[in-house]
Amino acid sequence: MSSASVIVIGAGISGVSAAKVLAENGVEDILILEATDRIGGRIHKQEFGDVSVELGAGWIAGVGGKESNPVWELASRLNLRTCFSDYTNARYNIYDRSGEIFPTRFAADSYKKAVDSAILKLKSLEAQCAGQVADEAPSSPKTPIELAIDFILHDFEMAEVEPISTYVDFGEREFLVADERGYECLLYKMAEEFLFTSHGNILDNRLKLNKVVREIQQSKNGVLVKTEDGSEYEANYVIVSASIGVLQSDLLSFQPPLPRWKTEAIQKCDVMVYTKIFLKFPHCFWPCGPGQEFFIYAHEQRGYFTFWQHMENAYPGSNILVVTLTNEQSKRVEAQSEEETLKEAMSVLRDMFGPTVPYATDILVPRWWNNRFQRGCYSNYPMISDNQLLHNIKAPVGRIFFTGEHTSEKFSGYVHGGYLAGMDTSKSLLEEIKQSLLLQPLLAFTESLTLKHNNPDSQIHSTNVSFISGTS
Numbered sequence: 001m002s003s004a005s006v007i008v009i010g011a012g013i014s015g016v017s018a019a020k021v022l023a024e025n026g027v028e029d030i031l032i033l034e035a036t037d038r039i040g041g042r043i044h045k046q047e048f049g050d051v052s053v054e055l056g057a058g059w060i061a062g063v064g065g066k067e068s069n070p071v072w073e074l075a076s077r078l079n080l081r082t083c084f085s086d087y088t089n090a091r092y093n094i095y096d097r098s099g100e101i102f103p104t105r106f107a108a109d110s111y112k113k114a115v116d117s118a119i120l121k122l123k124s125l126e127a128q129c130a131g132q133v134a135d136e137a138p139s140s141p142k143t144p145i146e147l148a149i150d151f152i153l154h155d156f157e158m159a160e161v162e163p164i165s166t167y168v169d170f171g172e173r174e175f176l177v178a179d180e181r182g183y184e185c186l187l188y189k190m191a192e193e194f195l196f197t198s199h200g201n202i203l204d205n206r207l208k209l210n211k212v213v214r215e216i217q218q219s220k221n222g223v224l225v226k227t228e229d230g231s232e233y234e235a236n237y238v239i240v241s242a243s244i245g246v247l248q249s250d251l252l253s254f255q256p257p258l259p260r261w262k263t264e265a266i267q268k269c270d271v272m273v274y275t276k277i278f279l280k281f282p283h284c285f286w287p288c289g290p291g292q293e294f295f296i297y298a299h300e301q302r303g304y305f306t307f308w309q310h311m312e313n314a315y316p317g318s319n320i321l322v323v324t325l326t327n328e329q330s331k332r333v334e335a336q337s338e339e340e341t342l343k344e345a346m347s348v349l350r351d352m353f354g355p356t357v358p359y360a361t362d363i364l365v366p367r368w369w370n371n372r373f374q375r376g377c378y379s380n381y382p383m384i385s386d387n388q389l390l391h392n393i394k395a396p397v398g399r400i401f402f403t404g405e406h407t408s409e410k411f412s413g414y415v416h417g418g419y420l421a422g423m424d425t426s427k428s429l430l431e432e433i434k435q436s437l438l439l440q441p442l443l444a445f446t447e448s449l450t451l452k453h454n455n456p457d458s459q460i461h462s463t464n465v466s467f468i469s470g471t472s
Contacts, residue, residue, distance in 0.1 A: 003234040004031040004206075006429065007225050009213050010241035012041020013415060014403045016187050017422030018239050023194035025430050031233060033211040033225065035373045038184075039191060039202070042243070042374060043415065045182030048364045049280040051315045052180045053322075055366040056377065057415050058276070059085065065171030071416040072170070074186045075177075082175035083314045089291035090307075091152070094145055095352040096298050102145055114141065114149040122383060144298035151303045152296065155272075155326040165410035166417075178314035183415075212373075216240070216400060217255040223399050237399045237433070239425055244393075244406040245271045245375025258397055265392035269406060271376035272413070273369045275330040279345060280362040281319045285353055288312045297348055303329045305348040321349075334367045341365055378413040379406035401429050 005027050008015045011034035019030050038044075042056040060082065062069045075082065091111045094102045102110075120138035141150040177183045188200065195204035212228035216238060225233045242252060247266045257263075286295070288310060295308050303326060311320040323345060325333055333341050342363045350357050368374050381390070394407040403425035404418060411417030 002031065002231075005029045005235060005433075006031070006237045006239060007223070007233055007235040008032045008239045008241060009216075009225070010034060010041060010404075011039040011187075011207065011209075012241060012243075012404075012418065013043060013187055014405065014418040014422035014425075015041070015239070015241035016190050017419050018241065018403055018426045019422075020190050020194050021423050021426035022430070025426075027430070027433070030206055031235065032207045033213055033227065033233070034207065034209050035212045037209050039187050039207070039209075040184040041241075042368070042377060043183045043187065045184055046364065048278050049318055049320050049362060051311075051318050051320070052182050053276075053278055053311075053320070053364070054177055054183050055276065055364075056368070057183055059174045059176055060416075061174045061414055062166040062170030062172075062416065063175055064173040065167075065169065067169050069170040069416055071186070071419055072175075074189065078185060078189055080177060080181070080183075080185065081179040083178050085174045085176050085293065086291065087174075087294060090294035090296060091149065093287075093292060093295040094148060094298055095295065096144065097351045099352050099354060102298070107145070110145050111149050113139075114146065114153055117141075117150075118153055125383060141302070144300055147300070147302040148296050148298040148306050151306045151326075155303060156307050156324060166414055169410070170416070176314055213252060215253045215255060218398050218400055237401065237429055239401045239403055239429065241403045241422065243271075243374055243376065243404060244269050244379040246373065249372065249375050251372055251375075254397075254400070261392050262395070262397055265389050268382070268389055269393060270380040270382065272378050272380045273327050273330040274377040275325045275333060275366055275368065277323050277325065277333070277341065277345065277366075278364040279321045279323070279342070279360040281321065281360055282358050284310070284312065284319050285357055286310055286321065295352075297352060299348075303327070305345060323348075331369050333365060334370050338363050338365050379404075381412060396428070396432075401425050 006019075006022055006029075008019045008022075008030060011032050015032060015034075016039060019032055022030050044055045045052045046055055047053075060069065060072050060075060063072050074080075092101075092104050092107050094107050096102065117138045124138060141147045179185070188197075188202070191197065191202055191207070195202050195207055197203060210229075211231065213225055214228050215226040217224040217226070218238075223235050223238045225235065225238060227233075240247075240252070244266065246252065248269075248271065258266075286292075293309060293313055297304075297306055297308065299306065305323050305325070307324045309322045309324075311318050311322065342360060345363070346357070346359060368377050390407075390409055390412075394402060394409075396402065403421050405412055405414060405421060407425070408414075408417035408421040411420060
């Protein structure tokens, strides 16, 4: 049985940043157990159409403000190639099913109406929580363009209460990662600072891949971690960096079971499923001028192949389109074949750009929801929630600490949220270890007095006195 001071479960950005902080503060006998064959978690690149595409996190959000985003700083030090994403005109590039673009003024009015409705919805929810009746009920989107804009506001951009901390603290600009090394190279760079690597490969036995943790047993003396292959690992403490979706599933079991306040908080947090479908074409047939990177399809079914992006800015000549689906549409598409999904996508594209659109030569459909090690893409707290909910999700249970973007008070749902959460969790654990070390001599002395009282002939007293004085 292997043992360590701290076991970190999961090698996503939170787990790696947590382990790095521990190592930098002298806790070198750490052990990282990762369920898959790689580090990165929901940051994952794949080769598609001769370029690297990001299946999960793809943007560095929050750039250009007075305070520097720590993930942007990491990217800058590594010279990570990125492209500025300008969403300003996306709301004006809305196609109907006949291929016509809605007039700019009409699109702007529809967008304003949707924003006003979202504000009313928030006020209505606040009134309900206060036991009051709302002054005015929000209207529900009905027309295709209203449904499309509602999708953009609440699914694509996430339903967050203004002001959004990421943009207030770090800036309003967003940059798409377009680097052949992938977004994940940031994690490998962090890992290099405390794990042994050679030619870009991590060879340190403190990182164990393909270790699926199934059970965490806690006692007053430590924690026992059991993996699917029958391995067992002991530690003084454990940091769980599994996603909120995994915590809501039955992959991990805790013995004794987590307290009710913890499980209720975990179940109350929403999980967003966010699917970027990549399509490769023989040539470019869509507009590629300034302000035309993003375009929207208005359909009677909300979220049905709504939000599109071309990759010509990121990878000129790649002839790749990306369409984003979320939640129920994501789950629906994950359950069907890629051929069926391609057929649906082609029908939408021919609605927008005409029947002569060439058939895609390749398609890539990530499946985050059906991945038992992810079970979704990121957390999304209810629009109306109290601080106690976040506190309970983040709070440790005995020797078990929790981290991940879902534990970030200000930046949940973002890469920098996961990065900062890992650091914060390790700092809390280090403080716990410090307090424990300070208490150990006192506890040992108290125990010795108890033993001496029960057994007057015992010689333990002198030994413990030496221990307290630092000579033993």
